[in-house]
Amino acid sequence: MKFGxxxxxxxxTHQASDSAYQFAKAALEKGHEVWRVFFxxxxxxxxxxxxxxxxxxxxxxxxxxxxxxxxxxDLVVCVAAAxxxxxxxxxxxxxxxxxxxxxxIEAGIVGDRLVVFGD
Amino acid sequence: MKFGxxxxxxxxTHQASDSAYQFAKAALEKGHEVWRVFFxxxxxxxxxxxxxxxxxxxxxxxxxxxxxxxxxxDLVVCVAAAxxxxxxxxxxxxxxxxxxxxxxIEAGIVGDRLVVFGD
Amino acid sequence: xxxxxxxxxxxxxxxESCLRLAAKGSAILLIEDGVYGALAGGQAAEKISGRMGxxxxxxxxxxxxxxxxxxxxxxDGIKIVDYGGFVDLAAEREAQQAWL
Amino acid sequence: xxxxxxxxxxxxxxxESCLRLAAKGSAILLIEDGVYGALAGGQAAEKISGRMGxxxxxxxxxxxxxxxxxxxxxxDGIKIVDYGGFVDLAAEREAQQAWL
Amino acid sequence: xxxxxxxxEVVKRFLFVNRKAPYGTVYALESLETVLISAAFDQDxxxxxxxxxxxxxxxxxxxxxxxMKNFSPxxxxxxxxxxxxxxxxKESLEARGLTEDDLVVDVEVLNxxxxxxxxxxxxxxxxx
Amino acid sequence: xxxxxxxxEVVKRFLFVNRKAPYGTVYALESLETVLISAAFDQDxxxxxxxxxxxxxxxxxxxxxxxMKNFSPxxxxxxxxxxxxxxxxKESLEARGLTEDDLVVDVEVLNxxxxxxxxxxxxxxxxx
Numbered sequence: 263m264k265f266g267x268x269x270x271x272x273x274x275t276h277q278a279s280d281s282a283y284q285f286a287k288a289a290l291e292k293g294h295e296v297w298r299v300f301f302x303x304x305x306x307x308x309x310x311x312x313x314x315x316x317x318x319x320x321x322x323x324x325x326x327x328x329x330x331x332x333x334x335x336d337l338v339v340c341v342a343a344a345x346x347x348x349x350x351x352x353x354x355x356x357x358x359x360x361x362x363x364x365x366x367i368e369a370g371i372v373g374d375r376l377v378v379f380g381d
Numbered sequence: 382m383k384f385g386x387x388x389x390x391x392x393x394t395h396q397a398s399d400s401a402y403q404f405a406k407a408a409l410e411k412g413h414e415v416w417r418v419f420f421x422x423x424x425x426x427x428x429x430x431x432x433x434x435x436x437x438x439x440x441x442x443x444x445x446x447x448x449x450x451x452x453x454x455d456l457v458v459c460v461a462a463a464x465x466x467x468x469x470x471x472x473x474x475x476x477x478x479x480x481x482x483x484x485x486i487e488a489g490i491v492g493d494r495l496v497v498f499g500d
Numbered sequence: 501x502x503x504x505x506x507x508x509x510x511x512x513x514x515x516e517s518c519l520r521l522a523a524k525g526s527a528i529l530l531i532e533d534g535v536y537g538a539l540a541g542g543q544a545a546e547k548i549s550g551r552m553g554x555x556x557x558x559x560x561x562x563x564x565x566x567x568x569x570x571x572x573x574x575x576d577g578i579k580i581v582d583y584g585g586f587v588d589l590a591a592e593r594e595a596q597q598a599w600l
Numbered sequence: 601x602x603x604x605x606x607x608x609x610x611x612x613x614x615x616e617s618c619l620r621l622a623a624k625g626s627a628i629l630l631i632e633d634g635v636y637g638a639l640a641g642g643q644a645a646e647k648i649s650g651r652m653g654x655x656x657x658x659x660x661x662x663x664x665x666x667x668x669x670x671x672x673x674x675x676d677g678i679k680i681v682d683y684g685g686f687v688d689l690a691a692e693r694e695a696q697q698a699w700l
Numbered sequence: 701x702x703x704x705x706x707x708x709e710v711v712k713r714f715l716f717v718n719r720k721a722p723y724g725t726v727y728a729l730e731s732l733e734t735v736l737i738s739a740a741f742d743q744d745x746x747x748x749x750x751x752x753x754x755x756x757x758x759x760x761x762x763x764x765x766x767x768m769k770n771f772s773p774x775x776x777x778x779x780x781x782x783x784x785x786x787x788x789x790k791e792s793l794e795a796r797g798l799t800e801d802d803l804v805v806d807v808e809v810l811n812x813x814x815x816x817x818x819x820x821x822x823x824x825x826x827x828x
Numbered sequence: 829x830x831x832x833x834x835x836x837e838v839v840k841r842f843l844f845v846n847r848k849a850p851y852g853t854v855y856a857l858e859s860l861e862t863v864l865i866s867a868a869f870d871q872d873x874x875x876x877x878x879x880x881x882x883x884x885x886x887x888x889x890x891x892x893x894x895x896m897k898n899f900s901p902x903x904x905x906x907x908x909x910x911x912x913x914x915x916x917x918k919e920s921l922e923a924r925g926l927t928e929d930d931l932v933v934d935v936e937v938l939n940x941x942x943x944x945x946x947x948x949x950x951x952x953x954x955x956x
Contacts, residue, residue, distance in 0.1 A: 263691050270700070270727075270828055274465050275423050275854050277606070277632045280894060284662070285690075288683035294691070303730055303828065304394050304423070312467030320895045323467070343730060346393050348431030348442070348472065363737040370824035371710050371741065377690050378698035378827055381606075381853075382591050389600070389855075389956055394726050396506070396532045399766060403562070404590075407583035413591070422858055422956065439767045462858060482865040489952035490838050490869065496590050497598035497955055500506075500725075501948055508721055508752050510795060512612050517847065517879050520919070520940050523948035533724030536755065541797020562765025566723050568758035568772075573797075582765075597845070597953040601820055608849055608880050610923060617719065617751055620791070620812050623820035633852030636883065641925015662893025666851050668886035668900075673925075682893070697717070697825040 265289050266369030267299045270380030272307030273322035274315070279308050282379040283325055290333050297373050298336040299326070300366040301358075303380070306344040309337070311355035323355045330357030338365045384408050385488030386418045389499030391426030392441035393434070398427050401498040402444055409452050416492050417455040418445070419485040420477075422499070425463040428456070430474035442474045449476030457484045502593035506532035506600060509544040518599040519551055527589055529558040529581070538564065540573040549575050560586060602693035606632035606700060609644040618699040619651055627689055629681070630659040638664065640673040649675050660686060713744045715822040718753035722772070723763065727828040728756045729771050734826060736774075739781035747778075748819065749807070750789040754796060757788070757803040775805045789815050841872045843950040846881035850900070851891065855956040856884045857899050862954060864902075867909035874913040875906075876947065877935070878920045885916070885931040903933045917943050 267286055271278035286296045301308050313323045330337050337358045339349060344360055351360065370376045386405055390397035405415045420427050432442045449456050456477045458468060463479055470479065489495045503522050507514035515537050518528060530537050537544055538559040548557055557578045564570055564580065581589065590596050603622050607614035615637050618628060630637050637644055638659040648657055657678045664670055664680065681689065690696050716735050722728040738745050749757060756772065763770040778786065786807040793799065793809065800809055810818070819825070844863050850856040866873050877885060884900065891898040906914065914935040921927065921937065928937055938946070947953070 265690070268826065272423070272466070277852050277894070280896065281606075281631060284683045284894070285686055289687045289690075292684060292687055294687065302734075303727065304391070307426075307466065310467035312469050312472065314464045314467065314469075316461075316465075319465075319897055342435075342733065345433045346435075346438075347391070347426065348429035348433065350431050353431065353467065353472065363734055364740065366734065366826075367714070367738045367741045367743070370714060370826070371707075371712055371743065375690055375696060376824045376826070377696045378604075378700075378825070379606075380698060380700045380828055384590070387954065396724050396766070399768065400506075400531060403583045403766070404586055408587045408590075411584060411587055413587065421862075422855065438769055461861065482862055483868065485862065485954075486842070486866045486869045486871070489842060489954070490835075490840055490871065494590055494596060495952045495954070496596045497504075497600075497953070498506075499598060499600045499956060501953075506724065508724070510613065511721075511752050513610065513879060521878065521917070521944050521947060523944050526948070533721045533752070536721065536752070536796075539797055543795045545797070563723075566761060566763040566766045566768065566770075567721070567755060568760035568762070570762065571760060595951055595953055597843075597947070597950075598955045600847075600955055601825075606852065608852070611849075611880050613751060621750065621789070621816050621819060623816050626820070633849045633880070636849065636880070636924070639925055643923045645925070663851075666889060666891040666894045666896065666898075667849070667883060668888035668890070670890065671888060695823055695825055697715075697819070697822075698827045700719075700827055 264295045264297045264374045266297055266373035266376040268366060268376060268378045269299060269301050269305040269308060270303045272304040276381040278379040278381055279322050283322060285377060286329060296335045298338060298369045300369055301339045302343055302366065306339045306347055306349045309339045309349055309354050309358035312353055327355050327357040382493045383414045383416045385416055385492030385495040387485060387495060387497045388418060388420050388424040388427060389422045391423040395500040397498040397500055398441050402441060404496060405448060415454045417457060417488045419488055420458045421462055421485065425458045425466050425468045428458045428468055428473050428477040431472055446474050446476040501526045502589050502596045503528045504596060504598050505530050505534040508533045508536040509547055510536060514599045515547055519547060524554045526555055527558060527593055528555045529586060529589060531560045531563055535559050535563045535567060535569060538574045538578050540575050545575055552577050601626045602689050602696045603628045604696060604698050605630050605634040608633045608636040609647055610636060614699045615647055619647060624654045626655055627693055628655045628657050629686060629689060631663055635659050635663045635667060635669060638674045638678050640675050645675055652677050711744055712823040714738055715819060715825045716747045717825060717827045718749045718756055719751040721752040721755045723768055731828045732771060732774055735783060736781060739783050745783050746785040748787045750792045754788055754792045754798060757805060759802055759804050772804050787815055787818060839872055840951040841949065842866055843947060843953045844875045845953060845955045846877045846884055847879040849880040849883045851896060859956045860899060860902055863911060864909060867911050873911050874915065876915045878917040882916055882920045882924060882926060885933060887930055887932050900932050915943055915946060
């Protein structure tokens with residue numbers, strides 16, 4: 263099955279990104295495809311490569327990048343939401359790309375399921 | 382009267398930063414001092430100079446920088462919260478500085494009032 | 501004490517907790533989505549109207565206006581203030597507690 | 601439909617709204633702070649225990665464990681799933697609705 | 701990669717659910733931007749307003765005092781984008797002391813049972 | 829600039845109020861970091877747990893499954909920092925079916941009226 267995922271919150275402040283990551287990992291382990299993860303609202307902060315959590319804490323930005331590299335997951339950061347919040351190509355982590363909100367609608371059309379995580 | 386202000390949320394997603402800014406401006410207009418604004422939790426995102434809202438929207442990062450320049454307000458971004466969220470000197474807007482959480486406690490000790498804005 | 505409440509009483513327990521734990525005589529200022537608590541109609545109105553003897557209630561005018569509530573019927577006795585009035589309340593009262 | 605609820609029913613109206621608007625026969629999965637809704641003790645318990653005939657209720661085990669609720673008394677009939685079980689529910693049900 | 705997978709013939713039922721008040725958070729505004737974009741994809745779009753989300757449609761919003769953009773007039777523009785299925789929950793209106801006359805745009809007011817049926821029949825549900 | 833203004837003799841009553849559950853949001857963890865820092869300033873520090881904030885102190889937290897750090901043991905370390913005034917609201921515990929035995933650390937359980945008096949006597953109140 264082809265999953266799309268929407269993440270509405272940044273890493274750390276809300277659990278949404280953690281839950282979405284765990285869901286994506288579990289879906290891949292079960293042999294499903296995670297076609298696209300779309301980051302909207304504060305979710306765009308998941309693509310900030312300057313994020314540097316404490317050594318004993320999880321690094322969600324890195325975890326998303328690794329997931330994208332290993333499983334060819336398309337990580338899309340919404341351009342309008344990102345501009346407002348100061349997330350630009352200069353600070354974008356590997357595996358993420360910045361694109362339009364249409365990519366979210368497309369994920370809904372193309373994917374068999376769209377699963378939403380937010381606050 | 383000497384005010385300290387704590388801002389717990391970033392610009393745009395929650396109104397906290399807007400309310401804090403309007404409060405600070407009104408306090409200055411009434412002849413009070415705004416000694417320090419401390420940015421904690423997602424509040425550290427107020428210091429991101431890459432933030433670029435639409436032309437017809439307010440730019441809170443710029444508004445804070447201008448307030449600091451005009452009225453000598455000390456804008457302090459918490460270093461621990463900022464590291465987690467990828468806010469570093471490279472992306473720090475004018476008038477902001479990164480420092481420790483002790484500066485919040487100090488604002489509580491030195492100021493006559495600490496006023497908190499969050500979600 | 502000046503208590504600020506910034507959440508809608510129809511969505512969260514914030515206003516209720518403030519009303520339970522604030523000391524009598526406190527000022528309670530509704531700001532941001534908290535101003536929905538000032539509406540005279542609707543299910544949340546009695547939370548405040550029943551406590552008029554215990555607290556002085558204020559609502560932030562610019563937040564009411566933004567939400568289209570300037571002309572709406574508000575609970576009797578709630579005073580409307582602007583940001584300057586918010587500053588005055590913070591200065592008059594010995595400390596502020598934000599209910600978030 | 602799979603409904604996910606991620607808010608504590610003691611803080612917000614999220615669970616209540618889900619229970620009011622979800623179609624009978626839906627699966628309701630409690631995740632994140634939503635798992636507090638699975639507690640058998642306390643004021644919120646009857647929100648779910650009274651609707652066992654209308655919905656199938658699930659709670660995410662890792663979120664229960666994180667919050668120290670693995671050994672706590674939960675409402676009878678709530679099924680515990682892990683992230684794999686969450687994926688299965690999302691795949692089985694025709695769509696997901698997140699109550700935030 | 702999208703070119704390979706995208707079938708312009710597919711029409712899905714998209715539901716946008718608004719349960720949050722405007723201005724206190726940005727979700728209402730950014731959700732509206734999503735609804736506008738969805739119109740370009742020729743899908744079957746519905747928008748629901750329930751709980752504090754009904755306040756998004758309140759008449760008479762004037763945001764000059766908080767220095768934000770008043771986006772409520774945009775709801776009236778939705779019709780021009782062929783987004784015509786706007787549903788408001790009756791129970792949510794009543795709990796807030798509001799009636800249909802308080803709203804900036806024509807909507808269909810449904811009770812929770814009727815709304816429940818519409819919500820259950822969707823392919824993609826986007827909430828915020 | 830702080831050197832000019834900072835008077836090491838000042839002792840103020842600082843109150844930290846925790847009303848949010850742990851893990852769903854980061855506020856509980858980051859608030860605890862503030863409490864720990866405040867201890868270095870020799871102020872009169874109190875910490876209140878009310879509403880879902882009482883869940884922060886729940887025994888038996890095991891966060892391995894969600895890949896986060898379990899910070900509840902840190903509450904037991906507060907005593908070593910001379911942060912000894914931990915208050916929990918009785919009504920909040922009861923509403924959640926919890927008792928003092930469910931908590932990781934010794935606290936003073938007070939009813940809302942008693943707690944109200946303590947909260948009213950503070951100079952600086954930090955919430956999140």
